[in-house]
Amino acid sequence: MIGMWELLLRSRKFMIGLAVLVILILLGTVGPFLLGDPYYMDLSLMGRPPSFAHILGTTSFGEDVFTQLCSAIGNSLVVGLVAGGLGTLIAILVGAVGPYRGGLADKISSLATNLALVLPLIPLFIIIASVVRGLNLVLIGVILAVTSWPWAARSIRSQVLTLKEREFVNLARMSGQNSVQIVVTEVLPNMLAYIMMVFVILTGTSILAESALSMIGVSTTRTITLGYMLYWAQHETTVPFWWNIWWWFIPPGIVLTALLTAIFVIHAGMDEVFNPRLREI
Template identity: 40%
Template sequence: MLRNKKLVGGLVVVVVFLVAGLVGPWFTGPDPLAYVGPPAQAPSGAYPFGTTTFGQDVFGQFVHGLRATFFVGFFAGLLAAVIGMLVGFISGYRGGIVDEILNMITNIVLVLPVLAVLLIIAAYLEVRNIQIQALIIGLFSWPWVARAVRAQTMTLRSRDFVDLARLSGAPVRRIVFREIAPNMASYLFMVFILLFGGAVLFAATLDFIGLGPTDGISLGLMLNNAVRWSALNLGMWWWFVPPGLGITAIVGALYIMNVGLDEVFNPKLRET
């Protein structure tokens, strides 16, 4: 892994932004929406990312927004991964009527216009926070994971080591999580990274159109505020460039990490 430049490079970018999101708020104050300086101030020593038209510190909003971005990405991705894996394992191993029912539910959720559903749900919630946002995104991001895990489980359940565990009287739970799941560990980890990046993009989309958290700040909400208060027309590039680059860098680094992991786990893709 350490010899794969894509994996290491992507990981370094993600860790840098993660550390900035965890440590940065300690140096910028607890309230990222506080009015702390002169309005529309360009980047300077006192304000590295400048200030908004209301005198809010853009750097303070950026580091707080990073924390919200990682929170939503991690927990939404984790929730989607857990649901998708459980449905996929049960459906693929059990087969029969259980497989048909779970496959039907998966297909129903899969064909739903996810963005439209998220828009409707978010619009009708009077109070929205990053926890609710992560829950909503996670509940609608798992179907493709379930289908992929189901396909691989159906392949592995006919292997000799699974038959041996079944003949030894091991319960289904033990067979799935002790025999089948470990053989898919690398794939499941890559799936989580993809879900992480997808959740970050979903959250940024909802935030940008004004359906993000109502009691905090995020990178997407920074873009929304910049557009709403005409930062582009006023030439205040420092208001919208940092959050835009932050979202792009995090999602891009996650997908590059995924490519690197694919090369690590798949010998056919390794560079000679």
């Protein structure tokens, strides 16, 4: 297992993805502290193009685009991490413990997986957005997590089904361990790499899903995320300015693309190291 981590550090894909991700994380965490209030509107500076004072120009409300961008990166990452972390946990819980116990527990977990798999995200959010007042980032992350875990639970389930037939599980049972202990100490460690990949990909897809929902205006409309910036940019620029104010919607678009590409490249790098069929040693 130790060799794996070294291979990972030598993987070019993984390291390039990680470098881009680290830069974005720094922008998202350190940026907001240095740049001040992202919601501050200077009405004398409406729709100004990039300059030294405002690196990425200002919005049509006179807000600094770069300041907003940094907050947006941070907030989008928060949504992604909450959704990715929670989604991974649900996937492990449903995917591993259910099948391990077998019988009714397995049937229930399979049913839950299949039901959640067909849950349509956008209609769900339109309903939630119309009912719930004051959607915040964490709540959105939780809702995204609740809808994003099923495919991961399915593949974890299939892996647990093969791992639990291995003799070391019987040996652990004969050392007096119960099912939960066996899943946690014997089965899951063998899937650690896969679980990390699930976490990475769930984080990425959740960021994308949140942006998509923000863009159609059914996510939070009060906290800046990348989708929120795109939403206001397309909302405000279509009629009066359109191409004139390109510095408002191109940066979040590029950042979103870079962020997702970084995450997917990290995932691909991990896949090459952890998946024996793709490994080149």
